[in-house]
Amino acid sequence: MPQLQLVDWRREVQELYADVRRRAQDDPREAWLAFRIRRDALFRTHPQSPLDAQQRAQITGLPYFRYDAAYRVMGTLQSTSGPDRSVALPEGVLTMSPIAEVTFALAGQRCTLTMFWLAGYGGGLFLPFGDLTNGHETYGGGRYLYDTIKGADLGAQEMSVPLDFNFAYNPSCAYNDRWICPLTPPENRLPVAVHAGEKAFQHE
Structure with a gap:
């Protein structure tokens, strides 16, 4: 039953990120290695993988940059507001509400990203970003760091948020045209090249 398969997929992703949060307290690189192994296995074997049967x-294994501790930083949260954004998805309209600005230093520059709240049952944090690698080394539509509705949670706190770009990952639409995803808004395009996280998926 597809619905129960989806429940299992989300459970697996939640457990994957819970393991990352535990391991990263002692050794972030070891947490990343374990993350890659388990995520690759999910993508290869799970019926709810973003990959189709031929791709699986x-x-x-999914392509990644090498782990680089320079891309693991802490961001400071400042409440914000602004107009909602609406994204048309097959299951309905997704509403993204800006709730915080995340400020941090990366590659010698002061950077800011907008964190969104996704409306829906229960709601959740969403943090997409773009950078200067998009369109050649990484997916042109940007990548995600947080999508807590679907389990992707590196451990955001009330006033601070860990931003480990080594865990940046592609939206599902990067793998297959059958998916429709919210892409990175213009204000979340970073002025630096983030050589960390998942690279562009090579379609056969």
Whole structure:
């Protein structure tokens, strides 16, 4: 039953990120290595993988940059507000409400990203970003760091948020045209190249 498969997929992703949060307290790189192994296995074997059956049969592992501790930073949260954004998805309209500005230093520059709240049952944090690698080394539509509705949670706190760009990952639409995803808004395009996290997926 597809619905129960989806429940299992989300449970697996939640457990994956819970393991990341535990391991990263002692060794962030070891947490990243374990994350990659388990995420690759999910993408290869799970029926709710963003990959189709042919892609699952061919893939050996998702492409990543090497782990670089310089891309693990802490961000400071400042409450904000602004107009909602609406994204049309097959299951309905997704509303993204800006709730905080995340300020941090990266590659010698002061950077800011907008964190959104996704409306829906229960709601959740959403943090997409773009950077200067988009369109060649990484997916052109940007990548995600947080999507807590779907389990992607590196451990945001009330006033601070860990931003480990080594865990940046592609939206589902980067793998297959059958998916429609909210992409990175203009204000979340960073003025630096983030050589960390998942690279562009190579379609066969």
